[in-house]
Amino acid sequence: MNAIVDAWAWLTTADHWSGRGGVWQRLAEHLQLTGLCLLISAAVALPLAAWLGHGGGRRLGGALAINISNAGRAVPTFAVLVLLTISPVGEHGDAPTIIALVLFGVPPLLTNAYVGVAEADRDVVEAARGMGMSPFQLLFRVELPLAYPLLMTGLRTAAVQLVATASLAALAGGGGLGRVITAGFDTNNTAQVFAGAVLVAGLALLVEGALALLQRLTDPHRRPNRRAPDDERPPASHRPATTTPEMETT
Amino acid sequence: MSAATAQSCLAANDWICGEYLRSRSEELTEATVDHVVITVTSVGIAVLLAFPLALLARRWRLASAGILGATTVLYTIPTLAMYALLLPVFGISVSLVICGLVLYSLTILVRNVLTGLRSVPAEAREAAVGLGYGRTRLLFTVELPLALPALMAGLRIATVSAVSLTTVGAIVDNGGLGNLIYAAMDSYFKAQVLTASVLCVLLAIAADLLLLGLQRLLTPWTRAAGGGRRARRAAGAEARDAVLDQRATA
Numbered sequence: 450m451n452a453i454v455d456a457w458a459w460l461t462t463a464d465h466w467s468g469r470g471g472v473w474q475r476l477a478e479h480l481q482l483t484g485l486c487l488l489i490s491a492a493v494a495l496p497l498a499a500w501l502g503h504g505g506g507r508r509l510g511g512a513l514a515i516n517i518s519n520a521g522r523a524v525p526t527f528a529v530l531v532l533l534t535i536s537p538v539g540e541h542g543d544a545p546t547i548i549a550l551v552l553f554g555v556p557p558l559l560t561n562a563y564v565g566v567a568e569a570d571r572d573v574v575e576a577a578r579g580m581g582m583s584p585f586q587l588l589f590r591v592e593l594p595l596a597y598p599l600l601m602t603g604l605r606t607a608a609v610q611l612v613a614t615a616s617l618a619a620l621a622g623g624g625g626l627g628r629v630i631t632a633g634f635d636t637n638n639t640a641q642v643f644a645g646a647v648l649v650a651g652l653a654l655l656v657e658g659a660l661a662l663l664q665r666l667t668d669p670h671r672r673p674n675r676r677a678p679d680d681e682r683p684p685a686s687h688r689p690a691t692t693t694p695e696m697e698t699t
Numbered sequence: 700m701s702a703a704t705a706q707s708c709l710a711a712n713d714w715i716c717g718e719y720l721r722s723r724s725e726e727l728t729e730a731t732v733d734h735v736v737i738t739v740t741s742v743g744i745a746v747l748l749a750f751p752l753a754l755l756a757r758r759w760r761l762a763s764a765g766i767l768g769a770t771t772v773l774y775t776i777p778t779l780a781m782y783a784l785l786l787p788v789f790g791i792s793v794s795l796v797i798c799g800l801v802l803y804s805l806t807i808l809v810r811n812v813l814t815g816l817r818s819v820p821a822e823a824r825e826a827a828v829g830l831g832y833g834r835t836r837l838l839f840t841v842e843l844p845l846a847l848p849a850l851m852a853g854l855r856i857a858t859v860s861a862v863s864l865t866t867v868g869a870i871v872d873n874g875g876l877g878n879l880i881y882a883a884m885d886s887y888f889k890a891q892v893l894t895a896s897v898l899c900v901l902l903a904i905a906a907d908l909l910l911l912g913l914q915r916l917l918t919p920w921t922r923a924a925g926g927g928r929r930a931r932r933a934a935g936a937e938a939r940d941a942v943l944d945q946r947a948t949a
Binding site (some may be wrong): 450452453454509522523524525526527531532534536575612613616617619620621622627630632633639643645646647648649650653654657676693 | 738772775777778779783784786787810856860863864866867869871877881882887889892893895896903904909921
């Protein structure tokens with residue numbers, strides 16, 4: 450119980466928040482690193498996933514999608530951070546952290562987006578193709594909207610992963626909120642360690658919660674239904690032949 | 700001649716150094732054994748805890764929401780923060796690392812045991828009940844064996860993640876191979892960082908293959924009926940599982 454009281458005292462001391470190395474500065478570093486690397490990861494992963502899932506390279510894509518996330522799990526983030534830090538890359542400021550973050554941000558984005566696009570309902574895709582959609586229309590108007598829930602899941606997973614990885618960067622001498630924890634360990638200050646942990650965990654949960662909310666609010670499949678739920682509609686064969694196939698994908 | 704070059708690779712601080720392997724083999728073995736002990740203990744405890752929790756969650760819907768919610772929150776907390784949060788409870792000790800790893804593994808295992816139990820075909824259950832099986836006998840002779848593939852998949856993910864996350868325990872001096880990585884970082888001892896990192900990845904791969912072999916031994920029926928089509932469908936399912944459980948490395 451003492452630990453919580455001490456940590457609260459640490460957190461409510463204004464000195465710990467302001468100035469160089471204060472919580473605000475570390476939080477800003479953390480958010481900058483995470484945001485920047487999320488953008489880079491998405492820029493790398495999403496086009497690749499769309500191409501793999503949409504194009505003919507699906508067999509290759511499937512193997513890649515499975516293996517890249519397995520590999521991401523087996524390779525310790527901490528080891529990658531330290532390896533990059535003591536390699537020549539380490540001479541360039543934040544470069545090791547940024548590279549490590551992108552390396553661990555790409556797999557969840559790639560795997561989710563690939564599975565989403567590749568497993569978009571084949572009947573709908575065939576129907577769209579039959580309507581004469583070009584490959585680009587097919588991708589942007591059918592496959593990506595259908596993959597939306599998984600795209601967002603990937604984004605959320607990647608964001609939480611990046612927040613976590615960025616906190617580990619402190620162990621390898623990088624910035625971010627993890628520094629509050631490592632500094633506490635270095636000075637045997639349990640209150641600071643605990644306070645830092647609360648901040649890092651809180652940030653991760655906040656990011657997860659905010660993105661989960663965003664996902665729910667923007668999910669195209671949750672818009673007010675303009676048609677009756679599937680089970681209340683008559684089977685397709687009973688409908689007039691003039692009805693065009695429904696393409697409610699946006 | 701060879702001795703001279705071998706000596707010089709330590710002096711030159713090369714990434715790959717045979718002399719390092721020879722002169723520090725004892726230290727390396729010790730760290731590897733520590734690493735394995737921490738991982739196996741954690742995953743073992745998590746398996747023992749996951750069963751009752753999964754059964755509880757299956758029995759009562761309220762418990763199910765609570766347990767799944769709590770484990771998801773735990774899973775979102777970054778490793779460094781998790782270890783730091785446990786510091787006031789355990790102090791600097793190996794129990795701290797083990798407790799953190801148990802909490803992470805639990806998430807994966809409970810979810811997979813539940814998925815496995817839910818995937819048991821109703822016909823199998825009804826047939827067993829019709830044959831006069833009691834609840835316990837039904838669980839142990841019908842449901843658990845049929846849930847085994849999902850369970851083993853979870854066990855593999857949990858184990859590989861635990862191997863990787865153990866390294867972060869270096870912050871409390873109980874990180875197995877992570878200790879070597881952390882110690883070598885400040886002195887830029889490249890051979891030690893690379894060797895320990897590679898050993899870590901090898902451990903994860905070895906554990907994964909070992910569990911895969913065990914799974915095949917325990918569930919011969921999943922292979923017996925295997926045609927190309929079934930295998931392909933399994934690969935698709937694996938891709939989807941990979942989507943669900945990707946972030947555990949930071």
